Amino acid sequence: MDLLSDVLLSLKLRSTIISNWQLSEPWGFETKSFPAGYCFNIVAGELWFSAPDSEPELLLAGDSVLVPIGGEFNFYSSDNAPIAPLHALWKGDNFAGFDHYLPSELHQVNWGGGGAKTTLLSFAFEFQPNVQLDLLKALPSAIILRQYQGTEFPSFQSAIAFLSQDASNKQPGFVAIAAQLVELIIIGQLRSYILSETKHPKGWLQGLLDKKVGKALAAIHRHPEQQWSVTRLAVHAGMSRSSFAQRFQQRVGVGPITYLSHWRIQLAAELLQTTKHSISEITEIVGWTSDRSFRRLFNQRMGKSPLAFRRDAKQ
Known part of the structure; x- marks a missing residue:
């Protein structure tokens, strides 16, 4: 087995929160006080993503942002949109907050001013403690994956679409399937970035x-x-x-x-x-x-x- 497979195989998620977001302009949120890793997948519409000391980037349907171990970023519909704390949006929708001791669950977020709509599928997660986690520090704090990027990433779009369409599914056993799919998507996104990026820093x-x-x-x-x-x-x-x-x-x-x-x-x-x-x-x-x-x-x-x-x- 190759070393990348060794590393990726060792990464296991614990307590995954899967959220379906229905947003309408104007809207915005920041992740400053959010403690976990997270991933936002744009299912429909578009959004602006900004990191400290860098230019905002427009993300379209099919794109994703992966933040493996947490970080402070802004997501918004336009420059003048109000920015709310991420944890406040979830708590306002009867969500007690991320806790890796809690089992995986599904969640729905509705937010915005009633304008043009954007649909997101998000995952909040933490990796189980593992010696290989230190290797993730070699990755950027935020990874942007475009729908057209590489040959591996587009293959996960069907899984993302499935989870987005069925996130309100309350049938027994669905959360177990969804949690396994999320782990597959996260590991696949990491692999896609590592293989497609041509300018990794020394490390x-x-x-x-x-x-x-x-x-x-x-x-x-x-x-x-x-x-x-x-x-x-x-x-x-x-x-x-x-x-x-x-x-x-x-x-x-x-x-x-x-x-x-x-x-x-x-x-x-x-x-x-x-x-x-x-x-x-x-x-x-x-x-x-x-x-x-x-x-x-x-x-x-x-x-x-x-x-x-x-x-x-x-x-």
Whole structure:
């Protein structure tokens, strides 16, 4: 299995709120105080989307905006439209607010001044805690997907249309089907963006899409416990040591051994939170041969000792 599949397969949603929005001009809302990730799919009509310090973009039917881990953005029908907080619109429609401890549910939002109509299908969600979530930080805070973009994204339009048409369905079992479809759509949108974007910044995404560097990254992610050296990773990538080291640095932004150390620290942090293994056992599991070296690097990377990190995670 390729590394991108590994990463995407590990992403699971918890507590998905599916909302059908019927908006009429003038209307507007902002997401400043909304804590979760979200996605707005334009089913009919159009809207303006703006991010801080950037020009507004017009989105049309078939387009989507995906915000994987939350962010502050504005959605509106025109420049002079009143802007309301997103959570206020939902609360005004008998919605208590997003809570990842609550089960998935369907919701309806009606808002606006009675003019031209826009229909949205939205998802609010959080990913289950996972070591791979740190990799999402390499993505833009907001991802705009156009209906015509790439070959993968348009295939999800039928699922979006199905959910939009049946969001008021109260038949038993529908929410279970809808929640599974939402996860498929979100993962598909992430994949579509990653594969279609040609200018990823330096980081694991740029390295992932480089066939040779990607082989080394996959080896690091799947077998962090092995005693990797630049030479061994270069052989894995099918390159000379010097060419590999230079190419890895150019694509990922750090050297192979630095990346390996960072990945081991992330894995160790997850194990400290999710297992009862001793710190010495975790040190061995993630591939460190020196307990002292591990503790020092963990403190540098995480800002606290492994013991303090575990203690704080339980609070």
